[in-house]
Amino acid sequence: MPHYLNSFKARHGEIAENDRLDKKLIELSALFEISQTLNSSLNLKSILDTILLVPMGRMMISRGMVLFEEERYEYNIASAKGLPLSIIGKKIHINNPPQHPVLLQSYKNDDEWARILREYKIELLIPLISNKDFRGLFGLGPKLTKEEFVQDEIEFLSSLANIAVQALENARNYEELNRVNRELDKKIQELNTLFEIGKELNRIFDKEEILKQVSYSLMGQLLVNRFFVMLREEDQLQIIFKKGSVFAEDKLESFMRQCAALEGLSAPVKIEEDDARYGFCHEAGIRVIVPLVMQDKNEGYIFIGPKMNQQDFTQSEMDFLATFGNMTIISLENARLFQETLEKKRLEEELNMARGIQEKLLPAAMPEIPGYDIHGLNLPSKQVGGDYFDIIVTGDEECIFTIADVSGKGMPASLLMSNLQAALHTLATEQYSLSQITGKLNHLIHKNTSIDRYITFFILKLHLPSGSYEFVNAGHNPPYHFRPDGSYTTLYDGGIILGMMPDVTYETGRGRLDAHEGIMMFTDGVTEAMDPNYNEFEEKRLIRFLRENFKDNHSEEINRRLIDQLTRFTEGHLTQSDDITILTLKRER
Amino acid sequence: MSGFDISRSDKNEVSVLHLSGFLDAHTVNRFENALQDLLKEDRYKITVNLKDLDYISSAGLGVFMGFIEEIREKGGDIKISNLSPKVYKVFDLLGFPALFDICEDEQEALNKFNSAQ
Structure with missing residues (x-):
C-alpha cells in the first residue's frame, strides 16, 4: 500500500475503519497510477x-x-x-x-x-x-x-x-501525425524517383536501356517484380519487355486478342477479381494496368502483377504510375524517332557506298580505237540504280561493248552488278562465243540470286577492221544501228533476261557497221524519262533525236545533246527515279 | 561529384558487396553487373554492406527486387547490412524491411548465413 495512504488512514482513523471507504481509496490510488502511466x-x-x-x-x-x-x-x-x-x-x-x-x-x-x-x-x-x-x-x-x-x-x-x-x-x-508525415515522405520519394528517371531518360535513346531503367524504378518504388510492357509496333501490340513470369506462354495469344478491350483506357486502373471489363487481366495475374497514351491513342500498356508484400496499391501510387507511364511512352517515342533518323543516315551512307562501287565498275576513260569514235556516260539516280556499261578490248582487231541494267537499287544492285562485271571480264578473255558467254552469265546469275533479281543485258563484239559485228540481246532495250540517211536497224536477237531460268540458249544477231554509221546503246532510264504529265520519252522521240543529231556530231556531243533534251523533257527532274546510261559508237572511216 | 563504387570480397560461401557513394538510375547498371557476375559463378549467398553508401534511389532498390526471387529459388539470399539512418529511411518507406533481411552489421549477416547451413 502506498505510504500516502497509510498517513491518510492514520489521520482519519475512525473513518478509515469503514470498509467501503477503504476500497474507494485503493481505487483512487489505482486511478492515480493509471493516469500517470497513460499520460506519459x-x-x-x-x-x-x-x-x-x-x-x-x-x-x-x-x-x-x-x-x-x-x-x-x-x-x-x-x-x-x-x-x-x-x-x-x-x-x-x-x-x-x-x-x-x-x-x-x-x-x-x-x-x-x-x-x-x-x-x-x-x-x-x-x-x-x-x-x-x-x-x-x-x-x-x-x-x-x-x-x-x-x-x-x-x-x-x-x-x-x-x-x-x-x-x-x-x-x-x-x-495520425506520424501517418501523414510518412505519407509525405513517401510522396517525396515518389517525386524523387520521377525526377531521377526523367533526368535519366532524357539522356538515353536506346529502347532496351530505357526499359531497363523503367523496370528498376518500378520494382524499387512499388515492390513489384512481375510486370511486362506491351507496345504497338507496326500496328501490332507486342511484348517488348518482361520481368518475372506473369502467366503461362500458351495463354499469351488469347490474352493479346483480349487486349483490344483496353483501347479506351486513359488512366492507370486497379484490377479486381470480379472486374467486369478487365477480369481477363486479373486471371493473368495482373493487378494494375497503366495505359501508355500518346496523342490520345493507346500506344501500349504496362501490366503490373501483385506487390511482393501483398499489399494493395495506394491512390498515391496510382498517381505515380500515371506520370511514370507518360514519361515512359514519351521517352520510347523519342528513342524511336532518334533511331529513324539514324537509320536514314545509315541508308544514305549505304547509297554513297553503292554509288562509289558503281563508279569504279564503269570505264574510267574511253579507249582510243583508231577509226572509231566512242563515248559512254552514266548518270546515277538518287537511289542508285544498277546501270552498267563496259568496253573491253579483247585483241588487236576485236572489241566488246556491253550495256546492262540490274534490277533493284542501292547496295544489292551494286553488288550484283559487280558480280556481273567480274564474270564478264573473265569470260571475255576466253575463246567463248557471245551466246556462250551470255548463257554462262545467265546460269551464274540464276544460281546465285533470288528470283526477283535479274539483269537485262546486251553484248556486242565488233571486228574493228571490217566493221562486222555479232551481238546477243538478253531482254535489254534494243540498241539502234543508225545510218546517216536516217534509216536504222533495231538489234533484237538474243533471248530472255539473265537470271530468270537456268539453261537458256541465246541466239546471235549479226550486222556490219560501215563508215559514218553508228550504234547507240541505252538503258530504260532514257525511254522511260517522264515529263510532268507522266508522258514517257519513248523510242519515237529517241529516233527523232537521232535523225536530227546523229549525222553531224561526235559520239560525246550526241550523248550530251540527248541528256540536254531529256533534261528539258523532264523539266529538270531527269534522274529522279532511274539511272541514265548511254553508250554510243561511230565508225569514222 | 556523386561517385559510386563497388567492391567485392568472398568469405567462404558468402560474397560481400561493399557499396559506396550514390546508387541511383545513373549508377545502377554497375550494381546489376556485379550481382550478375555472382550469379554466373553460382554464388547465391550475398551480403550487401551499405556502410559507405550515401544515397539510394528507387532504381537502386529495384535491383534488389530484380534479383531476389532468382537468388532465393537457388537457395540463397541477399542480406543487407550497415544501413545509415538516411538510407534505411528509404528502405523503410518503400516497405523493404518486410521482404529483405536487414542486419545491423556484416558479421550478423555472415553469422545468419553460416548458422542456416
Whole structure:
C-alpha cells in the first residue's frame, strides 16, 4: 500500500475503519497510477492495453474491447482482449451510442449493434467522450465470479474511461501525425524517383536501356517484380519487355486478342477479381494496368502483377504510375524517332557506298580505237540504280561493248552488278562465243540470286577492221544501228533476261557497221524519262533525236545533246527515279 | 561529384558487396553487373554492406527486387547490412524491411548465413 495512504488512514482513523471507504481509496490510488502511466505514453497500443488489462485484472473479467468512432456513427473495434484477434478492425454501425455507462443485459435496445456486442458477451458499455470530437466505447465482459457489476465498480470504470480519453485522443493525433508525415515522405520519394528517371531518360535513346531503367524504378518504388510492357509496333501490340513470369506462354495469344478491350483506357486502373471489363487481366495475374497514351491513342500498356508484400496499391501510387507511364511512352517515342533518323543516315551512307562501287565498275576513260569514235556516260539516280556499261578490248582487231541494267537499287544492285562485271571480264578473255558467254552469265546469275533479281543485258563484239559485228540481246532495250540517211536497224536477237531460268540458249544477231554509221546503246532510264504529265520519252522521240543529231556530231556531243533534251523533257527532274546510261559508237572511216 | 563504387570480397560461401557513394538510375547498371557476375559463378549467398553508401534511389532498390526471387529459388539470399539512418529511411518507406533481411552489421549477416547451413 502506498505510504500516502497509510498517513491518510492514520489521520482519519475512525473513518478509515469503514470498509467501503477503504476500497474507494485503493481505487483512487489505482486511478492515480493509471493516469500517470497513460499520460506519459503516446503509444496507442500500450494505452489500450492498460485500460483493458487493468480492470480485467482487478475485477476478474475475461474479455473486453475498445471501439473508436471513425466517422459519424461508424465504429471500429480498435483493440480486444479475450476475444478472437480477427475481430480487431471490424466495423459496427452505432447510430445511438449510449452517453452513460449501460449494462447491456438490462439495456432496452434491439439495435443490430447491441445484438452484436451481446454476441461477443459484452456486458458493460462505457462511453469514451472527450471535450473535443473524439468518441469511443469501452466494453467489458462478465466477471469470472459471475457477480453483477455494482455501482462503485461502474463509477471506477467511468473514472478510468475519463482519464483514458485524453490519452487516447493524444495518442491518436500523434499516430495520425506520424501517418501523414510518412505519407509525405513517401510522396517525396515518389517525386524523387520521377525526377531521377526523367533526368535519366532524357539522356538515353536506346529502347532496351530505357526499359531497363523503367523496370528498376518500378520494382524499387512499388515492390513489384512481375510486370511486362506491351507496345504497338507496326500496328501490332507486342511484348517488348518482361520481368518475372506473369502467366503461362500458351495463354499469351488469347490474352493479346483480349487486349483490344483496353483501347479506351486513359488512366492507370486497379484490377479486381470480379472486374467486369478487365477480369481477363486479373486471371493473368495482373493487378494494375497503366495505359501508355500518346496523342490520345493507346500506344501500349504496362501490366503490373501483385506487390511482393501483398499489399494493395495506394491512390498515391496510382498517381505515380500515371506520370511514370507518360514519361515512359514519351521517352520510347523519342528513342524511336532518334533511331529513324539514324537509320536514314545509315541508308544514305549505304547509297554513297553503292554509288562509289558503281563508279569504279564503269570505264574510267574511253579507249582510243583508231577509226572509231566512242563515248559512254552514266548518270546515277538518287537511289542508285544498277546501270552498267563496259568496253573491253579483247585483241588487236576485236572489241566488246556491253550495256546492262540490274534490277533493284542501292547496295544489292551494286553488288550484283559487280558480280556481273567480274564474270564478264573473265569470260571475255576466253575463246567463248557471245551466246556462250551470255548463257554462262545467265546460269551464274540464276544460281546465285533470288528470283526477283535479274539483269537485262546486251553484248556486242565488233571486228574493228571490217566493221562486222555479232551481238546477243538478253531482254535489254534494243540498241539502234543508225545510218546517216536516217534509216536504222533495231538489234533484237538474243533471248530472255539473265537470271530468270537456268539453261537458256541465246541466239546471235549479226550486222556490219560501215563508215559514218553508228550504234547507240541505252538503258530504260532514257525511254522511260517522264515529263510532268507522266508522258514517257519513248523510242519515237529517241529516233527523232537521232535523225536530227546523229549525222553531224561526235559520239560525246550526241550523248550530251540527248541528256540536254531529256533534261528539258523532264523539266529538270531527269534522274529522279532511274539511272541514265548511254553508250554510243561511230565508225569514222 | 556523386561517385559510386563497388567492391567485392568472398568469405567462404558468402560474397560481400561493399557499396559506396550514390546508387541511383545513373549508377545502377554497375550494381546489376556485379550481382550478375555472382550469379554466373553460382554464388547465391550475398551480403550487401551499405556502410559507405550515401544515397539510394528507387532504381537502386529495384535491383534488389530484380534479383531476389532468382537468388532465393537457388537457395540463397541477399542480406543487407550497415544501413545509415538516411538510407534505411528509404528502405523503410518503400516497405523493404518486410521482404529483405536487414542486419545491423556484416558479421550478423555472415553469422545468419553460416548458422542456416
